[in-house]
Amino acid sequence: MKNEKNIAKIKIKSAKQMERHLKGMANHYRIEILLLIDKSGGITLEDIITALDANAKTIGEHTRKLYQAGLVNKKYRGKFVEHTLSPYGIMFVRFLKSFQNI
Secondary structure, three states, rough: OOOHHHHOOOOOOOHHHHHHHHOOOHHHHHHHHHHHHHOOOOOOHHHHHHHOOOOOOHHHHHHHHHHHOOOOOEEEEEEEEEEOOOOHHHHHHHHHHHHHOO
């Protein structure tokens, strides 16, 4: 009975909420960014651009979409913005890593 009450308290995500997260990572740059943030623990936009050897505007747009999807957190440090994984981002990176190895 106690477990049933605890399960009832867990809020199940709607299909629309899950779609937002899935669309957030649905691009090869976004997947690379998520894996890079995971590997570094926290990284600035400039360091992401350097690591991926990509266009600043492109990477900026993809990190913005990851943030909007709730997969990435932003922390402002002076003129730099550090990107870290949100709790949902951590779960998605676990999924991506397991999917890579199939």
